[in-house]
Every structure is written in structure tokens, then in C-alpha cells.
Amino acid sequence: MSENIPTLYEWVGGIDALRRLTSRFYEHVRRDTLLAPVFAHMGDDHPAHVAAFLAEVLGGPATYSEQYGGHPHMIQQHLNRHLVQEQRRRWVTLLLETADELGMPDDPEFRSALVGYLEWGSRLAVINSQPGAQADHDAPMPKWGWGEVKGPYRG
Numbered sequence: 001m002s003e004n005i006p007t008l009y010e011w012v013g014g015i016d017a018l019r020r021l022t023s024r025f026y027e028h029v030r031r032d033t034l035l036a037p038v039f040a041h042m043g044d045d046h047p048a049h050v051a052a053f054l055a056e057v058l059g060g061p062a063t064y065s066e067q068y069g070g071h072p073h074m075i076q077q078h079l080n081r082h083l084v085q086e087q088r089r090r091w092v093t094l095l096l097e098t099a100d101e102l103g104m105p106d107d108p109e110f111r112s113a114l115v116g117y118l119e120w121g122s123r124l125a126v127i128n129s130q131p132g133a134q135a136d137h138d139a140p141m142p143k144w145g146w147g148e149v150k151g152p153y154r155g
């Protein structure tokens, strides 16, 4: 990426912003009738792990790969959870609503890139949660950029 174009990670505000996002998001998840049962057994460190994962995908440090098992571990966590589209849609909607609630960047360029990743990643989570799905132990960490909009609007 060009020197002048920030990563999505930089644009969102780095790891502190992502931790704030996931921490509040999973508070909402715990109170959501559709999602609470799915996450009934998540550990207290789950929000921080998901923040680290998102950070790495969005162009930040490789903490999730170095300390938490990388993409194969994340895939493993979704195996046999039998997730359905209704749960996936609620998950994505709640995350985006939480981003609004916290006043995270809402410019069209950033949000379209974020939604693109969340659609892709959440659909993979559903696929990987179906009976017979297996974790690919060499699965590379996804990397997401600005896509067709190429970078933030500079008027």
C-alpha cells in the first residue's frame, strides 16, 4: 500500500479502538436473545482475542498469529457450531451498530471496506461451522484493504 494511504487498522484507531469495539459488542451479544446462547461459554478474553484478530486482518500487528494460534485456530473455534444465517446477520448488524454507538469512523470508504470484510468473514464462519467442515492448518491470515475505493476520501 502507498505510503500516503493509512491501513484500515490505522484509520479505525488501532488496537485500543478495536478493543473498545469488541468489548462493548460482546456486552450486547450477551444480552441478545439470538446470540447469547451461541456465546454462552465464551471466556473473558474472547473480546480481546477477536480485537487482535481484526487488528491483524485490517493491517495491524500480527499478534493473533504470533500469540493466539493464527487463522487455523480461529477457524477451529467455529467448527461444529451449526451457525445459521439469521445468527450471522445479527452478529454483523450488532457489530456495526456498536461501531456507530462508539462513534467509530463512518465515512463511506472505511465502512464499505469494513462491511466487505465482515460479510466475507462471517459467511466463512457459517461455512466452517457446518457438519464435516475441517480446519486447514495452513490457512493464511486474511488481509483486508480499502478495496475499490482505494483509500480514504481526500476531497
Ligand code: HEM
Residues within 6 Å of the ligand: 038, 039, 041, 042, 043, 045, 046, 049, 050, 053, 054, 068, 073, 074, 077, 078, 081, 083, 087, 088, 091, 092, 117, 118, 119, 120, 121, 122, 125, 126
Ligand atoms: C468476520 C467474522 C468473524 C470473526 C473475525 C470471528 C473471529 C473469531 C475469533 C478470532 C474467535 C476465536 C477467539 C479466540 O482465539 O479465543 C472466534 C470464536 C468464536 N466465534 Fe467467531 N468470528 C466471526 C464470525 C462469527 C459469527 C458470525 C459467529 C456466530 C454468529 C461466531 C461465533 C463464534 C463462537 C461461538 C466462537 C467461540 C467462542 C467461545 O470461546 O466460546 N463468529 N471468532
